[in-house]
Amino acid sequence: MDKPHLRRELLAARASLTPDQLRANATKVRETLLDQPWVQMAGLVACYWSIGAEPGTHGLVFALWKHGATVMLPVLREDDDLDWAVYDGPDTLAPGRFGLMEPVDTRRGVDAIRTAALVIAPALAVDRRTGVRLGRGGGSFDRALARVGPNVPTVAPLHEGELRDDIPAEPHDRAVRFAITPSGLIKLT
Structure with a gap:
């Protein structure tokens, strides 16, 4: 299956999730990770601020921050690479x-992710055999990873259902070491 077709399929499945399912999934993922x-x-975590029907990270980011971790979130640059800035509470975010x-917060540069002790990256799906993630197609997180x-x-x-065996991989695609679903944490590579 090609990437555009797979993305459409996965986004349609996410769109069918109810708000209650999204909240429950986010809670289970957050609790398992924590x-x-x-x-x-x-001490330093690179994460992302979820949008739409992505697995929710807002509570996770807040909990990590409240427990004393420094949490960096991405700032999308004009060249579609990711800069990083520190999250300092819910009132420190802007569109x-x-x-x-x-x-x-002050931008820390594209290389700031090198100093993170943990990286939480978005994905539409992950290949259970290789850990390769399928993103939205811009390559921003592949460059960061x-x-x-x-x-x-x-x-x-x-x-x-987003941990699969059919994720097409290209040379620029980067793998993750773990996937986490509401049913648990899976070590991949």
Whole structure:
């Protein structure tokens, strides 16, 4: 299956989820992640602010921040690469490009992700055999993940049914080490 067709299929499935399902999924993912010692010990976390029917990260970002982690969120640059800025509470976000919520803090540069002890990356789906993630097609997170060290945990939150065996991979696609669904955490690579 080609990427555009697969993206349409996955986005349609997400659109069918009810607000109650989305909230329940976000809660389960957040609680499972926060129970992991390597998440609890991560002093600097690179994450993203979820939109629409993506697995919700708002509560996760807030909980990490309240538990003392420094949380960086992406700032989409004009060249579609990701800069990073620190989240300092719910009142420190403002709409950026395409209406995406971004921190208003000082930009730390595209290489700031290299210093993260944990990276939580968005995905429409992840291949269970290779860890390759399917994004929305802009390549922004693939470029960011290429900067992450090999021993840093990288996690993609997913809804049920989004961990698959049929994700097409191209040379620029980057894998994640873990996927997390409402039913649990899965080590991939």
